[in-house]
Amino acid sequence: MTAVPLLQTSPAPHKAVIxxxxxxxxxxLILLALSFLSxxxxxxxxxxxxxxxxxxxxxxxxxxxxPDALAAIRLTLIAAAIAVPLNLIFGIAAAWAIAKFEFRxxxxxxxxxxxxxxxxxxxxGLIYVLIFGLQGWAxxxxxxxxxxxxxxVPGIVLATTFVTVPFIARELIPLMEAQGSEEExxxxxxxxxxxxxxxxxxxxxxxxxxxxxTILCNARAMGEFGAVSVVxxxxxxxxxxxxxxxxxxxxxxxxxxxxxxxxxLALLALITLVLKTLVEAKVAQQTSRGNHS
Amino acid sequence: MTIEIHDxxxxxxxxxxxxxxxLTVNPGExxxxxGPSGSGKTTLLRVIAGLxxxxxxxxxxxxxxxxxxxxxxRHVGFVFQHYALFRNMTIFENVAxxxxxxxxxxxxxxxEINRRVTELLQLVQLDWxxxxxxxxxxxxxxxxxxxARALAVExxxxxxxxxxxxxxxxxxxxxxxxxxxxxxxxxxxSIFVTHDQxxxxxxADRIVVMNRGRIEQIGTPDEVYEKPANPFVYEFLGHxxxxxxxxxxxxxxxxxxxxxxxxxxxxxxxxxxxxxRPHDLEVxxxxxxxxxxxAHIVHILAIGPVVRLELAGKDNQSANSIYAEISKERxxxxxxxxGDQVFIKPRKLDLFPNHxxxxxxx
Numbered sequence: 001m002t003a004v005p006l007l008q009t010s011p012a013p014h015k016a017v018i019x020x021x022x023x024x025x026x027x028x029l030i031l032l033a034l035s036f037l038s039x040x041x042x043x044x045x046x047x048x049x050x051x052x053x054x055x056x057x058x059x060x061x062x063x064x065x066x067p068d069a070l071a072a073i074r075l076t077l078i079a080a081a082i083a084v085p086l087n088l089i090f091g092i093a094a095a096w097a098i099a100k101f102e103f104r105x106x107x108x109x110x111x112x113x114x115x116x117x118x119x120x121x122x123x124x125g126l127i128y129v130l131i132f133g134l135q136g137w138a139x140x141x142x143x144x145x146x147x148x149x150x151x152x153v154p155g156i157v158l159a160t161t162f163v164t165v166p167f168i169a170r171e172l173i174p175l176m177e178a179q180g181s182e183e184e185x186x187x188x189x190x191x192x193x194x195x196x197x198x199x200x201x202x203x204x205x206x207x208x209x210x211x212x213x214t215i216l217c218n219a220r221a222m223g224e225f226g227a228v229s230v231v232x233x234x235x236x237x238x239x240x241x242x243x244x245x246x247x248x249x250x251x252x253x254x255x256x257x258x259x260x261x262x263x264x265l266a267l268l269a270l271i272t273l274v275l276k277t278l279v280e281a282k283v284a285q286q287t288s289r290g291n292h293s
Numbered sequence: 294m295t296i297e298i299h300d301x302x303x304x305x306x307x308x309x310x311x312x313x314x315x316l317t318v319n320p321g322e323x324x325x326x327x328g329p330s331g332s333g334k335t336t337l338l339r340v341i342a343g344l345x346x347x348x349x350x351x352x353x354x355x356x357x358x359x360x361x362x363x364x365x366x367r368h369v370g371f372v373f374q375h376y377a378l379f380r381n382m383t384i385f386e387n388v389a390x391x392x393x394x395x396x397x398x399x400x401x402x403x404x405e406i407n408r409r410v411t412e413l414l415q416l417v418q419l420d421w422x423x424x425x426x427x428x429x430x431x432x433x434x435x436x437x438x439x440x441a442r443a444l445a446v447e448x449x450x451x452x453x454x455x456x457x458x459x460x461x462x463x464x465x466x467x468x469x470x471x472x473x474x475x476x477x478x479x480x481x482x483s484i485f486v487t488h489d490q491x492x493x494x495x496x497a498d499r500i501v502v503m504n505r506g507r508i509e510q511i512g513t514p515d516e517v518y519e520k521p522a523n524p525f526v527y528e529f530l531g532h533x534x535x536x537x538x539x540x541x542x543x544x545x546x547x548x549x550x551x552x553x554x555x556x557x558x559x560x561x562x563x564x565x566x567x568x569x570r571p572h573d574l575e576v577x578x579x580x581x582x583x584x585x586x587x588a589h590i591v592h593i594l595a596i597g598p599v600v601r602l603e604l605a606g607k608d609n610q611s612a613n614s615i616y617a618e619i620s621k622e623r624x625x626x627x628x629x630x631x632g633d634q635v636f637i638k639p640r641k642l643d644l645f646p647n648h649x650x651x652x653x654x655x
Contacts, residue, residue: 182377185344188364189371190391190446200394204381 048266051259063260071237072245072261075156079228079241080221083161087217091168092210096202098169099176100184110173116165124162125230128155151233156241159227164217171213175206175283208282215279219272223265294355294449294482295320296341301350303336303506310336311347312506321480323473325493328503329529334486335454337503341484342369342452354449367450370443370481374455376435378427384438385423388413391446413441416475433464440475453485457492469496490530494518502526524645527568534574534615536567537647545644548606549584554644564647569639574617576602577636578627585636588615590629600624604637 020026053060063069097103098110116124130136132149142149149155183205187197203210225243232239234248242265249258296318303311310333318324326334339345341352343364352359359367379387386393388410392401401409414420417437427435436456443451456472457465473496476483487493493500494514502509502517502525510522521527528535538547543558545551547567557563577585591614592603600623604615617637619627629635 182373182375183379186371186373186377186442187379187390187394189342189344189369190394190442191365192390192394193365196394200390201379201381 045266048259048263051255052263054259055256059256060260060263063257064264066257068237068240069245069257069261072240072242073264075153075239076222076241078153079157079160080218082157083164083221084214084218086161087164087168088210088214090165091172091213091217092203092206094169095172095176095206096198098173100181113166113169116163121159121163121224121226122230125159125227128158128162128227128231132158150231151235151239153239155231156228156239159231160221160224163224163227164221167217167220168210168213171209171216172206175209176202179205208279212276212279212283215272215275219268222268295353296450296482296484297351297353297356298337298341299351299353301337301340301347301352303333303340303345303347309333309506311340314350314506314508316501316508316511318482318484319499320482322482322498323476323496324484325497325500326484326486326503327488327490327493327500327529328509329488331505332503333506334488334501334503338452338454338484338486341450342371343367344371368446368448370446370448370451372436372439372443372451372453372456374458376427376432376439376459378435378439378442380427382426383423384414384419384425384427384430385410387427387438388442388445390442409445413445414438416444417441431464432460433468436460436468437471440472444479444481449482451481451483453483455486455488457489458487465492472496494530502529504529521568521643524566524568527643527645532571532616534569534571534617535613536569536642538565538567538644539563540565540644540646548586550586550638551584552639552642557644560646565644566647567639567642567644569642571601571616571618572599573639573641574615575638575640576617576619576623576627576629577638578629578633580636583638585638588635588637590631590633590635593629593631595621595624602629604635 021029052063064073094109094113098106129150132138132142132155134143134150136150149158183201184197187201188194192200222241223243224241225247228241229244229247232241232244234240234244236248240248242261246258246262246265249255249261296316298314298316298318301311301314302309312333314333314337326337328334336345340347343359343362347360354362354367378384379390382390389406392406392409395401411420411423414423417440419434419437419441422430422434422438427438430438436459440453440456453472457468460468469492472485485496494517497514499511499513500517501511504525510517510526512520517526518530521530527533536547538545538550540546540554540557540560540563542560543553543555545554545557545565545567554560557565575585587607588604589607590602591605594601594603598621599618600621602617602619604617606615615637627635
């Protein structure tokens with residue numbers, strides 16, 4: 001109800017005269033924005049694909065189907081496949097608790113969720129090295145039981161999960177707060193159990209926001225470099241994710257292969273962008289509908 | 294279902310929402326909780342529903358303590374001010390929800406659910422909207438669906454939280470009459486919260502007037518309107534004029550005006566406030582030999598059968614404007630115009646001691 005603009009009644013042509021700049025100023029500003037965008041975003045993106053395909057399709061395909069590249073792709077997918085569902089469950093639980101209930105320490109929990117955003121990823125990685133590394137707190141115990149976390153897959157999954165914690169929770173909290181808890185209260189008065197309320201009322205109401213958060217979370221999980229770099233150990237074919245593999249190839253002056261693998265990440269970014277735009281429209285539609293019901 | 298409330302209190306931090314509430318709701322009655330915002334009426338309703346827990350006190354449903362009873366087991370129907378319809382479900386599914394979430398053994402089968410939902414939608418005269426979604430309905434329609442949804446589980450009590458508060462004046466009036474009729478047909482014990490005194494007076498069997506977490510008065514609409522228990526109820530229910538005066542040995546003086554006040558026979562020169570309803574003020578052009586208060590007309594509102602006069606007193610008996618309501622015939626007879634001098638005399642007034650000015654008297 002609050003979203004209805006009050007001044008919409010004034011006729012459009014009249015408004016145009018008051019609120020628009022002169023054509024000269026308008027076009028200068030548009031040109032400025034466009035050239036900025038092309039220089040800093042479009043050009044690098046094109047450069048990635050240009051460099052990757054510089055020596056033709058065969059070389060490109062060979063670069064991304066090489067065993068080490070495939071191993072990197074597999075590891076990236078594994079890390080995302082574990083981190084994203086974990087954050088999905090945690091994000092829903094945290095958002096549910098924060099948005100629908102009042103409790104002591106709520107603001108602390110909210111800032112804790114933001115911590116991975118405010119801490120440098122390198123520091124996040126180092127924390128895990130400090131705890132689980134050979135010289136770390138849990139090091140001796142892990143060695144005794146023949147477990148390795150740092151410089152192994154579990155460390156990569158841990159680091160990835162840590163840096164992607166905020167994405168889903170942060171997306172859901174404002175959405176759930178805006179929706180309030182009246183529908184849930186109504187459901188419980190009508191006899192629904194907690195699980196029924198979550199399944200039939202809460203989740204359908206947040207589904208688009210949830211999908212949006214998941215897409216962003218996934219993009220970050222696959223693209224994370226800093227934290228993963230610290231805990232990975234850069235063992236080719238074993239603990240290299242896609243971003244780490246790109247760095248190694250680049251450092252070896254294998255530019256075409258580096259750009260070929262990088263193009264996969266760029267492609268992921270583009271797909272994410274398209275999905276994000278589609279879902280965003282749905283979220284907006286749902287929110288405005290929510291305000292009117 | 295009888296609901297008894299004993300010594301109920303609730304604090305929100307330092308704010309006292311409910312202060313020692315005692316109340317009995319009789320079976321089958323339609324009770325209004327009336328009060329300004331922050332008076333605790335919604336909190337009381339939510340405590341009865343189980344949506345809030347009281348700090349102390351008890352709520353008894355048919356003499357059974359329900360303090361520790363889960364919301365689900367209280368069998369109440371609740372209607373929210375903003376409807377709280379499930380936005381992702383059709384109207385049909387909204388009404389069917391309470392039946393569908395029942396444990397398998399108690400759940401009616403599909404044709405039975407179908408029959409009951411259709412019946413309820415017919416009851417609220419909206420069966421043609423079954424396949425729509427809540428956002429496609431008007432406010433009044435949504436509230437009727439919310440009511441049908443609450444009735445679907447056959448509650449033993451119906452609780453309504455400002456049910457018409459979000460609707461425009463015309464729809465509100467229609468729904469009011471409709472709710473009254475529905476209640477007369479179904480006889481389900483119902484409590485509704487409102488800040489609209491007209492709504493409470495028109496719809497309820499009994500009214501509970503609340504203020505600052507306390508109950509000020511409980512009574513039928515006629516009782517609370519005609520015999521308000523205290524100044525708060527007087528000022529909250531309907532328009533009222535306030536005059537400052539004194540009482541002494543069974544008589545009250547308001548300016549030149551003297552009235553009998555037998556209940557104050559013991560009073561010794563006490564400051565008092567007199568309340569007079571606008572329609573209890575007699576307006577005349579001349580004094581007629583009897584003492585009256587002089588005033589002049591500031592504004593005339595002559596729409597409909599009742600003419601509303603805004604008057605300014607000559608003396609300081611009334612700090613604010615004085616409002617009087619007279620019939621159109623009387624208005625024509627007196628040929629009143631703006632700025633005219635008139636004399637007013639109350640036909641009926643109620644006196645209350647003015648504690649603020651009497652100081653030591655509590």
